[in-house]
Every structure is written in C-alpha cells, then in structure tokens.
Amino acid sequence: MSDPVLLINVLLLLLAIGAALAAMWTRDLLGAVMLMGIYSLLLAIEWANLFAMDVSYTEAAVGAGASTILLLTALTRTGTREKAGPNFHPTALLTVLVTGAVLIYGTSDLPRFGDPLAPATVHVAPEYITQTVGKVGATEATENDFGDHVPNAVTAVLASYRGYDTMFETAVIFTAGVCVIIILRPLAGSARRRTAGSKEDA
Amino acid sequence: MSESVVLRTIGGMLFPYILVYGLYVQMHGEIGPGGGFQAGVLVAAAFILHSLLFGKELTDRLLPTWLVDLSMSLGVLLYIGVGIVGLVKGSYFLDYSVLDPTHPAHAEALGMTLVEAGVGLTVASVILTMVRKVNGEPA
Known part of the structure; x- marks a missing residue:
C-alpha cells in the first residue's frame, strides 16, 4: 500500500461505494439524488486518475450535472419521500x-x-497513436492523417476512425430526445385533464 | 425562479463563462480532452442554470422551443450530411478527406470539426429538451 496513487484509487472507490449504498438505503429521495451526484463526481475523479480525461469530463457533466438536475426536476413533480415498504x-x-x-x-x-502486450495495445493502438499524437509542428514530410490538426487521439478515434459509431450514438441521442417529446407532450399540453385525473386517483 | 439575490447574481455572472467554456471544449476537442458530447452537455447546463435562476419564461424567450427542436435534428443532419458529401464526391460514406481535394489532411480535420459540431448541437438540445419536458413546459 505504499503506492500513493493506488491508495487514492482505493479511497475513491470506497467512498463511491459508500455513496451508492447510502443512496440505496435513504428514504429521502432528494438526499438520494444528491448522493448519486456525489457518486458520479467521485467516479469522475477516478477516471481522471486513470488518465481517461474525456470519460471524466462526460461523467462530471452528465452524471453529476445533467442527470442530477433531471432527477431533481422530476422530484419537484413526484414528491421527495419514498413510499413506505420493505427496503430489502x-x-x-x-x-x-x-x-x-x-x-x-x-x-x-x-x-x-x-498491459503493453494486450491485443488492443499491439494491434490497433500503435497505428492510431503514430498517426495522430505528438506531431504538432511537424514538417510537411512527416505529416499525419489529419495534417497535425488533431493531436488528441481520443477525438481522432471517435470522430474519424470510428465515425460510424459516433454517428449512430448521435442518432440514439436524437431518438431519445424525440421520444421524450412524444411521451411528455400530451402531458404538458393538457394540464387541466391531468389535475382532474390526479383528483380521481386521490 | 430563484428568490436569492446571491444565487441570481453569481449565476448570472457565471452563465456566459459556462457558455464560452462549452464552446471552448467544442472547438478545442481535437487538441485537448473533450469534444461535441461534453461541449453539448456544458452548453445545456448553462441554459438549465439560466432557467433555474431567472425562470423558464426568460430562457424560453432567449432560446425558443422550436429552435431547440430544430437544432436537435440539424445536428444529426449535419453529421449524416458530411458523410453523404463523401459519397457524392465519389468516395465512401464519412470519408472526410474528399472535402478538400487539394489538401486531404486538412479536409480530415475539417470533417471532424463539422461532425463534432453536429454532435454538440444534438446533445445540447436533447438534454435541454429532456429537462424542459420533465419540468412540464408546454410544447
């Protein structure tokens, strides 16, 4: 345990597990949402610790930011106490x-x-890295695939080498947005009918 | 809408900086960490913060729903459009290098920038739409 990085990793993961368990056990939904936000933030630090900066960005922005706000917004419409019942x-x-x-x-x-001998490291990664990384300011003769404009290998892989994947990911996100509009549009448009329905429920 | 003067003042000061940071992540995605997805979430977060602090009505006037809906589909269309340009110019789908025949390497970078812009547009407007719809905003 003399390795400080390992120590930080273990500490972060223990904290993340603790936050996740606490989010599961608490009856207060507002608190649970906050704990999930903390969990995401801890994971974002953990990703940064593993040098996965792009994943860390996404985790911090989506996990700790957008989804927390989304859940909080949902809570304003549902109430913040969990229904009584067995917790197990x-x-x-x-x-x-x-x-x-x-x-x-x-x-x-x-x-x-x-592992330097892992299939991904010996097969495709060297090709990606030689074509994109660390060539800022190189001469015309040694120019890479992207004319030295794209030193970030992650972006090069996402947007160019794996362009199809990213295109369909974008299409999936678009579809999710369309579904949200379709599902929630009648609900938002007929506020009077909704209040009448909730009275019937009560 | 927040009643707290402190929150509204600090949030109002932060709003443009979050937007600029989102654009920076978008433009700088090829060099530093980040890219269209992260930038889109940041821009959406800026507008969500704005609507939490100053009320839905003001944000709606700043960014009307039809514009968000439009940019949601425009992003995907931009991505697929760049791919189709490759097809039309006689190469395969999503081959950016044909965008500029005289300098394919620059064209690759240009294509990636366009594609990332499409991702950013879609992600920002989808996340904004989700929060708005769950918040019960009239369509």
Missing part, C-alpha cells in the same frame, strides 16, 4: 449478485490494466 428485495439482490458474478468472471479473461 431478495429477487433484486439475487439478480444483481448473479450479474455481478458473471461480470467479475468475465474480467478474468481481460488483459491486465495497462
């Missing part, structure tokens, strides 16, 4: 345990973190 669901626990066990079993086949 055996089937859910079993599902999570089985899925977790399968995932952990799957990681045993993965190469070690940062």
Whole structure:
C-alpha cells in the first residue's frame, strides 16, 4: 500500500461505494439524488486518475450535472419521500449478485490494466497513436492523417476512425430526445385533464 | 425562479463563462480532452442554470422551443450530411478527406470539426429538451 496513487484509487472507490449504498438505503429521495451526484463526481475523479480525461469530463457533466438536475426536476413533480415498504428485495439482490458474478468472471479473461502486450495495445493502438499524437509542428514530410490538426487521439478515434459509431450514438441521442417529446407532450399540453385525473386517483 | 439575490447574481455572472467554456471544449476537442458530447452537455447546463435562476419564461424567450427542436435534428443532419458529401464526391460514406481535394489532411480535420459540431448541437438540445419536458413546459 505504499503506492500513493493506488491508495487514492482505493479511497475513491470506497467512498463511491459508500455513496451508492447510502443512496440505496435513504428514504429521502432528494438526499438520494444528491448522493448519486456525489457518486458520479467521485467516479469522475477516478477516471481522471486513470488518465481517461474525456470519460471524466462526460461523467462530471452528465452524471453529476445533467442527470442530477433531471432527477431533481422530476422530484419537484413526484414528491421527495419514498413510499413506505420493505427496503430489502431478495429477487433484486439475487439478480444483481448473479450479474455481478458473471461480470467479475468475465474480467478474468481481460488483459491486465495497462498491459503493453494486450491485443488492443499491439494491434490497433500503435497505428492510431503514430498517426495522430505528438506531431504538432511537424514538417510537411512527416505529416499525419489529419495534417497535425488533431493531436488528441481520443477525438481522432471517435470522430474519424470510428465515425460510424459516433454517428449512430448521435442518432440514439436524437431518438431519445424525440421520444421524450412524444411521451411528455400530451402531458404538458393538457394540464387541466391531468389535475382532474390526479383528483380521481386521490 | 430563484428568490436569492446571491444565487441570481453569481449565476448570472457565471452563465456566459459556462457558455464560452462549452464552446471552448467544442472547438478545442481535437487538441485537448473533450469534444461535441461534453461541449453539448456544458452548453445545456448553462441554459438549465439560466432557467433555474431567472425562470423558464426568460430562457424560453432567449432560446425558443422550436429552435431547440430544430437544432436537435440539424445536428444529426449535419453529421449524416458530411458523410453523404463523401459519397457524392465519389468516395465512401464519412470519408472526410474528399472535402478538400487539394489538401486531404486538412479536409480530415475539417470533417471532424463539422461532425463534432453536429454532435454538440444534438446533445445540447436533447438534454435541454429532456429537462424542459420533465419540468412540464408546454410544447
């Protein structure tokens, strides 16, 4: 445990697990949303610690920012107390345990973190890296695929080498937005009918 | 709408800086960490903050719903459009290098910038739409 980076990683992950457990156990939904925000922020620091800056950005912006606000907005319409009932669901626990066990079993086949002999490191990564990284200000003769405009390999992979993936990801996000509009439009448009319906429920 | 003077003053001061930072992440995505997705979320967050502090009506006047809906589809169309330009110019889909035949490497970078702009537009408007709709804003 003399490695300070490892120590920070373990501490961050323990804090994240603690935040996730607390979010599960609390009855106060407002508190649970805040705890999930803290959880995302801790994971964002953890990603930064693993040098995955782009993932860290996304986790901080989406996990801790946008989704927290989205859940808070939803809470203003639903109330902030969880319904009374058992806090322990055996089937859910079993599902999570089985899925977790399968995932952990799957990681045993993965190469070690940062293994220089891993297939991804010896197969495609060198090609990506030689074409894009660290060539700012190179001469015309040694120019890479992107004319030295794209030193960030992650962006090069996302937008160019894996352009199809990113295009369909964008299409998925667009579809999600369209679905939200379709599902929530009648609800927003007929406020009178909704209040009448909620009176019937009560 | 927030009643607190402190929140409104500080938030109002922060709003343009968050926007500029979002644009910086968008434009600088090829060099530093970030890109269209992260930039889109940042820009959306700026407008969400604005609507939390100054009320939905003011943000709606700043950024009407039809404009958000339009930019949502414009982003995807921009991405696919760049791909189709590759097809029309006689290469394969999403081949950016044909955008500028005299200098393919620069064209690659240009294509990536356009594509990232499309991602940013879509992500920003979708996240803004989600929060607005859940908030119960009339369509």
